[in-house]
Amino acid sequence: MSKVPATQRRLAAIATVLPPGATPEGSRGVILGEALRLFAEHGYGGASIRDIAKLAGIKGASVYSHYPSKAHVLAELIRIGHEEHFRRMRAGLLAASPEPRLQLIAVVRAHVLAHADYPMLAVVSNAELHALPPEFAAPILELRRQSELLLLEVIQRGETLGAFKVADTQLALLAIGAMGLRVAHWYTPELDKTPEQIADTYGDFACRIVGATN
Amino acid sequence: MSKVPATQRRLAAIATVLPPGATPEGSRGVILGEALRLFAEHGYGGASIRDIAKLAGIKGASVYSHYPSKAHVLAELIRIGHEEHFRRMRAGLLAASPEPRLQLIAVVRAHVLAHADYPMLAVVSNAELHALPPEFAAPILELRRQSELLLLEVIQRGETLGAFKVADTQLALLAIGAMGLRVAHWYTPELDKTPEQIADTYGDFACRIVGATN
DNA sequence: ATCCTAGGCTAACGATCGTTCGTATGTCAA
DNA sequence: TTGACATACGAACGATCGTTAGCCTAGGAT
Structure with a gap:
């Protein structure tokens, strides 16, 4: 297992962090962390x-x-990653005021913070899904669909209510999703930006993309 | 080599396309294409x-x-991918009128079209760089730095000239880059959107992110 | 005191990995 | 006609892969 130069790494983060409560006790947990x-x-x-x-x-x-x-280890990691992501998205939306703009900000913030708080988990969840045996992938794909649907519905509602003015809903969804996804690759605590700052700025970017009236 | 279900694949595209002129003749070219x-x-x-x-x-x-x-095959693919990407970015900028807004659109269009025209090449170039022996990676990392710098300078110039109004230059750069990167994963010719449409819309998104005055 | 169990270990299985070696074949220049 | 070269091949190398089998030991329950 040779080390990869910093500029060539898949992600900038160093710490292997799993959501609280998601790490099993003892060796099982250690294995999960090192596998991550x-x-x-x-x-x-x-x-x-x-x-x-x-x-x-x-x-x-x-x-x-x-x-x-080995596949079971990967499956558990990806399951944890997707569950945490969906949990945060849903909680973010639930706590938001019903104005479309605030809903979008809440969901994008949750999306970004999930990727900044658990960069390794996010990278594995997104980049290694294809390596999962299909029988493990099915429930995870469903979870992913739910998260995507959640963001989509916020955007569509904003359009319906006339609060957003976006050229192409699907492309806006993909663009906003992509912004957040990549955060996992470049974010590191050594950066002079906090996850909060990033989440705020990206929330603003998302509003601009969908043409939200402030 | 088991097949992966469609919903679980790393990218939606099916065709292995290499830039014209970049495919070697004979078996060398066939090997390169299948490796891709x-x-x-x-x-x-x-x-x-x-x-x-x-x-x-x-x-x-x-x-x-x-x-x-095997590493030489990967190195050639990633080199081709990065060279094509940088070539298009530079050509796009060169052909653009000097207005910051039009420059940004030109560069983002080139960025997006490179990822839609060569999705497999883009996925490999971005996701497999870490697998390259470091001695192969150096010139490629330099090329990547150049492409990034190109977009950065367009944004900075727009800010300096007062044409853009962006909260955080670095984050805008990362967000715009991320949007385009992900196109390689979901774009397929079967889609009811042409690369041109996507490039136009994403160019518009980029302008919104940097707060370009039209 | 005895048994059971959890969680380590060494050793080994067959498969597959990237790569090398020696050889055969077909093409084209001398 | 000969020789050189490019390109293919089968066979095999040592290394490493995921996984299994069997054994050992410490600790808690009976």
Whole structure:
């Protein structure tokens, strides 16, 4: 497992952080955390069970006392990532005032903060989904669809109410989603911008994209 | 090499297209094209030399008559991708009127069209850079820096001239870049939107993000 | 005191990896 | 006609892959 130069890495973040409550106890949790780091840095195919085990302080065979297969480890990570993302999006919308503009800001903020708070989880969730055995992917794809639908409905409602003026709804959705997705790749706490600042600015960008009347 | 369900794929496009003039003749070109498809679908680590060779209609060992190593194949693909991207960005800027707004539109259009015209190349160039041996990566990282700088300078010039009004230059740069990057993942010719339409709309989005006065 | 269990270990399985070697074949220049 | 070269091949190299089997040990419950 060779180290990759900083400028060449898939993401800038160093810390492997999992949502509170999502980390299992003991070795199971350690394995999950180290797998997260290696999958994020080198991809699912580029990280071996023995690599993960070594970082976790055990031998490769011992991993199978905690997970039935390498794919199960990836599946758990991606599930945690998507659940946390959807949970935040829904909570953000729920807490927002009904004005379309404030709803959009709330959802975009949640989207961005999820990617800044858990960059490694976001990178793995987005970039390694294709490596999941299809039977593991189905519930995750449904969750992803829900998150996307949530943002879409906010935009459509804003249009219907005449609060937004956007050339192409679908393209606006994709553009706003993309902005947030990439945050996971470049965000690091060493930056002179807090996640809050980024979320605020991106919320403003989203409003501009959909032509929100302030 | 198992097939991945459509909803789970890394990108929507099917055709492996390389820029005209960039495809070598004979087997060398066929190998490059099939490697592009497999690296895009499964990642560098997820595609083997024998997989590539089988699609190219030859045996694994024969690949080494054309490329000294698997890494050289990836390096050539990523080099082509970055060169095409930078070439288009620079050409777009060069052909644009000096008004900041038109410059921004031109550069964003080039950025988006590069990702829609060569989705597989873009996905590989962006998602597999970390798999390149560092000695191969250096010139490519420089090219990437140049493309980024080009967009940055357009935005900064617009601000200096008072044509743009953006909260955070760096974040605007990252957001606009991200929008275009993701196009490679979802664009497919089967869509009911042409690359031109997408490029136009995204150019408009970019102008809104930087608060361009029309 | 004894058993059970959880969680480590070493060793090994068959498969596949990137790559090398020696060889065969077909084409074209001398 | 000969020789050189480019391109293909089968076979095999050592390394590493995910995974399994069997064993050992510490700790808690009976």
